[in-house]
Amino acid sequence: MQRMRWMGSLVAIAATALAVGCGTPGEDSSDDSAAEPKPAAAAKPDIAKAGDVTLTVWDQEVRGGPAKQIKELNKQFQAKYPNVKIKRVAKSFEDINTTLKLAVSGPKAPDVVQANQGLGVMGQLVKGKLLRPVDDYAKVYGWADRYPSVLLDLNKFEQNGTTFGSGELYGLSQMGEIVGVYYNKKKVATPPTSMAEFEAALAKAKADGDVPIQFGNLDKWPGIHEFETVLGQTAPKEAVRDFVFQRNGASFDTPEFQAAATKLQDWVKNDYFTKDFNGTGYDPAWQRFAKGRGTFLIAGTWLTGDLADQMGEDVGFFPMPGENADQPVALGGESLPFAITSKSKNPDVAAAYIDFLTDENAAQVITETNNLAAMKFDVPEASSPLAQDVAAAWKTLGETDGLIPYADYTTPTAGDDFGGAIQQMLAGKLSPTEFTSEVQGKVESSKSS
Amino acid sequence: MATPPAALAETLPVAPTRDGEAGRRTADRPPGEPRRVGYLYLIPAVLIFGAFTLVPLGHAVWLSFFEWDGVTAGKWVGLANYGDVLSDPDQRTAFVHALVLVVFYAMIPVIIGLIIAGTVARTHVRGFTFFRVVLFLPQVVAMVVVAVMWRMIYDPNDGPINEGLRAIGLGGLAKSWLGDFDVALPAVGLIGTWVMYGLAMVLLTAGVQKIPRSLYDAARVDGASAFREFYAVTLPALRGEIAVALTLCTIQALRNFDLVYITTKGGPGDATSVPAYQVYERAFTTGAVGSAAATGIVLALLIFALSTAINMFAERGTRR
Helix, strand or coil, X not given: CHHHHHHHHHHHHHHHHHHHHCCCCCCCCCCXXXXXXXXXXXXXXXXXXXXXXXXXXEECCCCHHHHHHHHHHHHHHHHHCCCEEEEEEECCHHHHHHHHHHXXXXXXXXXXXXXXXXXXXXXXXXXXCCEECCHHHHHHHCHHHHCCHHHHHHCEXXXXXXXXXXCEXXXXXXXXXXXXXXXXXXXXXXXXXXXXXXXHHHHHHHHCCCCCXXXXXXXXXXXXXXXXXXXXXXXXXXXXXXXXXXXXCCCCCCHHHHHHHHHHHHHHHCCCECCCHHHCCHHHHHHHHHCCCCCEEEEEHHHHHHHHHHHHHHEEEECCCCCCCCCCCEEEEECCCEEEECCCCCHHHHHHHHHHHCXXXXXXXXXXXXXXXXXXXXXXXXXXXXXHHHHHHHHHHHHCCCEECCHHHCCCCHHHHHHHHHHHHHCCCCCHHHHHHHHHHHHHHHHHC | CCCCCHHHHHHCCCCCCCHHHHHHHHHHCCCCCCHHHHHHHHHHHHHHHHHHHHHHHHHHHHHCCEECCCCCCCEECCCHHHHHHHHCHHHHHHHHHHHHHHHHHHHHHHHHHHHHHHHHHHCCCCCHHHHHHHHHHHHHCCHXXXXXXXXXXXXXXXXXXXXXXXXXXCHHHXXXXXXCCCCHHHHHHHHHXXXXXXXXXXXXXXXXXXXXXXXXXXXXXXCCCHHHHHHHHHHHHCHHHHHHHHHHHHHHHHCCCHHHHHHCCCCCCCCCCCHHHHHHHHHHHCCCHHHHHHHHHHHHHHHHHHHHXXXXXXHHHHHC
């Protein structure tokens, strides 16, 4: 009897599985919109004559400065085109990444979405033909002149959705990001201009009894930023780009990549980082730096606003110096690109909106709200000295083509894989050679699966 | 349970043991109410249960047979995703970690609960209700809050644990609690112990209070020691409560996601990765929905098997 009931429930589960399954998942979503080729835009469309349009936009600009600029620009766009109504759906970074796929493939897809770069989000949307390439609009509006080429490359994808950094353009970003070195001006008079000077400053800070570099790596991802910041100085920038974009047979397992790991391990051995960094949170670490504990902090420009508020004149920023002081290389990139969905009924209006978010006026609004505009326009300087340091670094990096992309873009699982391996390497559990071969192995197994 | 006396047994409606007696069964029933209609009353509940539990469960089983990224058309791979759960070292260690957490979430809290219950059984503690409320508090706090708070407590530089150790001259024991590869999993587990022991204690002390005092008096008259009294009276009487506490705590241990997600993200390395975290990672960030579904189903089966085992163990005891 007991056994019969067991069998019964198993049969019931199997039957429900079949009943609710009915068909291959995702099959119906990939064909309809892509089948009919849409006409390419040949001239700037006149939005004022587009009739009454409601544009649904999903963005993740929900924090301080970013939220201010998008609200202002949305207001200005609707004032310019009274026939267009923008329906804004604001979500956090995590929420937009986890819900975007379902929203864009559903029947009521938004028109414009912020789709994160790399294979995790944008790659899968491109593979499912859910985003509309914007190369035609880029030609009409001259978008290529607005950005350094590496920033455009980040928003490009091959049609297969597995290779990025080249191919068709899918969107534009508003804001730039650099991972560089913040320093406490009370402790460091002039920023170092070479790696040797930087290391001398670390030794001096340690001798003074201070924490040379505040670092919290409990959250797993911060180590990627420390690693690539050093990697930019030990490896040619093209090698890093080739690896992240997975082109020209580039590998992680090379002496240049091992050199970066060796340097970081030396710093760990010399106690140049916060003690027990693998058990320290990212936020507590930078907050300690903001309170005056620690000499340097390797972090991204997303902290600029908070650090300027708390430290005022006492904080500065420079890209990690390498061999050549005029040719800095820094980890960096741009905010999530605004892209047009394939199901949008008003791609012309959507393109005009994206154009409006990234033109010279937008650059000014973005800078005024204490953000770092990604576009190459000459706009008045930001007010805080720290924001000026950041803007100067951005300009130099743009002119000398010194940005290297985030390694988390490499494969869908790269963020977790690399973060974990870097924690092990920094803890001395993996030697530099073991570390690079482990990461390369994970990249290969992720690509093959 | 003792067999009822023969006379009583005749007056009670006894379920037939042989199929041949099925005809007699209908005649025994109270008149006026055909039994089949009873199933009608089940329909609303079954519909809701079906729509919100069975159908999603069935759908997850269905998805687990595909290699699917959540967007493009999936590819039927049969049982390959289940094979990966067993063969992929990342997933295997995640399941091992989950079983280690069962020790911290279920075993230790129940042992602590038993010690408290055993003490309460022997003596009357004044103001015990107050203590019970205080000890139960961790259960009331949202898991996310617990995790954020423990991250601060475990902070290697400014956290109270390390500062306390240094203050009493035991700085050598101060550790990078969540950052050390060997300590991180037990450190996460101890948070679980802290959360769950209140539940175990409340269940077990409540159970102790319904044990007849006479049993303890008899044990004392027989000259039983404190340990003997606990072993012979308290422990057997609490078998049911222990089963409930173990089941609830084990389920909590195996489905543990929030704690790991907030405290360590599975790190350092993969030292605290658990199946529920793998399900989230695969389904929402790395686009391996089929594999996530398979991991989830295996996890559900494991939970099912462990709870069944615990309850069978408890039932066997009561029948003895």
